Amino acid sequence: MLKTIPTHQLRLGMFLHQLTGSWMNHPFWRSRFLLRDARDIERIREAGIQEVVIDTALGLDVAPEAPAEAAPPPIAPSPAADTPAAAPPLPEPHPAIASAGPEYTAALDVSRRSLGAVVELFTQARLGQALDAQTCVPVVEDVMSSVSDKPNALISISRLKTVDDYTYMHAVATCALMVGLARQMGLPDDKVREAGLAGLLLDVGKAAITAIEPELLSKPGRLSDEEMALLRTHAKRGHEMLVKEGGFSAAVLDAVLHHHERIDGSGYPDALAGARIAPLARMAAICDVYDAVTSRRPYRAPWDPGEAMRHMAQAKGQFDPMIFQHFVKALGIYPVGSLVRLQSNRLAVIVAQGKDSLLKPRIKVFYTAEEQHRLSPAFELDLADPDAADKIVGVEPPASWRFQDLDQLWLE
Known part of the structure; x- marks a missing residue:
């Protein structure tokens, strides 16, 4: 009330x-x-x-007035009784975040604010309460401003998720990816805002699923056919939820419903193919998959960003090729955090994209593969510098090397 x-x-x-x-x-x-x-x-x-x-349906009411005459002291409520159901604690951040340098300060602030808003949004959805389109707009505006100031900072930060905060941070990350992609495609601000809003809301239907099966999204093993079928209802559930509340554009509603459709018709829920999939849903499919595969999940380790780009480029019939080209230009052939091998047989992580060439980013060199030892200290190298005398020859799978501090290296 x-x-x-x-x-x-x-x-x-x-x-x-x-x-x-x-x-x-x-x-x-x-x-x-x-x-x-x-x-x-x-x-x-x-x-x-x-x-x-x-x-008062989402939180506490006004405290009752003290009685006029002395009365026995009330029984102290338990902590659970004094905590509204709509107030889950914010998940702990990814441990690498503690290493973030000043370049990421503003992006971290946006990430934290957005995370809090998404936690509340999903909690309201899980409890069957009304969702207001206007409460989402400030989050998208915040993300748009951050992506404009430092295009890759928020996108890179948002990739760092723990298993516990995946559902919420996935919404923030996909919002940032959609904004970055829309900017790269040259869309006007109102369409960029629409793209960001779609990214933020793609998985809101999962909140309804957690009300049915609370442990489904965090299950460490393979889902059964019945569990997978339930999970796949999230697109329709989210769409129905947003249609009921009103205030969302037709394009946003369509993206929420169809972000799992694939160009070759192999997706769901309607097995749409080719031109039958709207542009915003095609953009959402790319951003959703990239963030999902580069994030740690209960059942697998995250893919390296460079590996993810390579696999997605090879997934013929899955993604719109023209939009995917824009996506690569937005993030880079080797996104920030990618582990790469150099012609000099040294290993490095990508710390920033090059200004003039996707093949010549700024890197941090930290390991010699031939001698198998760490370089002390690690050093940055701009491959666009004519004096760099080195180049990237390929992406390396981090699992083969078992480095424990790759994220700290590019965050410093």
Whole structure:
């Protein structure tokens, strides 16, 4: 139930539905969120906001007034009783994030904000509560700004996921990938925003599945035929959910429904082929698969980004070839974090894309394959520099080398 209350009655655990006044007059990038931090309550009051609207179905209600005369002290509630169902803790970040250098500071901030919003979005979906298109827009705007400032920073950061936060961070990563791809394709801002929104919402139907089978998405072994059939319903469930709520464009709805379709007709849920698959759904298919295969899952290790590009390029009939070319240009033939072998028989990781050539990125050289030892210290090399005197000869599978710190190397 929605309830307007004075800000002096705010307390942690309440779900803020609306801040009064213009969004330009308060310090929050979104107006609907769960109050988890006491500092947020202080910031609301410091902004001069007199009243807010809370949703008691998603969080705590106003504390009951103290009785006029003395009464026995109430039984202290258990921690679970005082914690609303809509407030799951944010997953722990990937351990490599701790090594991120200043180049990734802004991207990390966007990633954290977006993750919090997606956790709340999926929780509302899982509980069968209303999803508002407008609550998603600030996340997409944040991502668009980050991708414009430093095109690969957020995309690279978002690839680092733990098994526990995969579902949420996959939404953030796919949003960033869709924005980057749309920018590379030269689409106008309204279409870039639409692409980002589609990426954010592709898997929202999985939230409904977790309400039926809570452990399905984190199952470490192979899914049974029945479990796979249930998982494949997420596209239709997400589409139905968004149609019911309203406010989403036809293109976004179609991308959510058809992001698992394939050019050769081998996808689902409708086995569409060729031109019957809309452009936004074709873009979503590429971004969704790339992030999925480069992320750690309960049943397998992540693919190296360079390996992923190679495998996807060889997957004939799966992806739109023209859109995939744009995708390669957006991320690079060797995306940031790829492990590569050099002509000098040394190994390096990609740290940034080259300005003029996809074949000449900036790398960090850290290992000599012939002598099998680490270089100390590792050093950066710009392959576009005429004095570099080296070049990439191929992608190396990280599993063959068992390096434990590849992500730390390119993040530093």
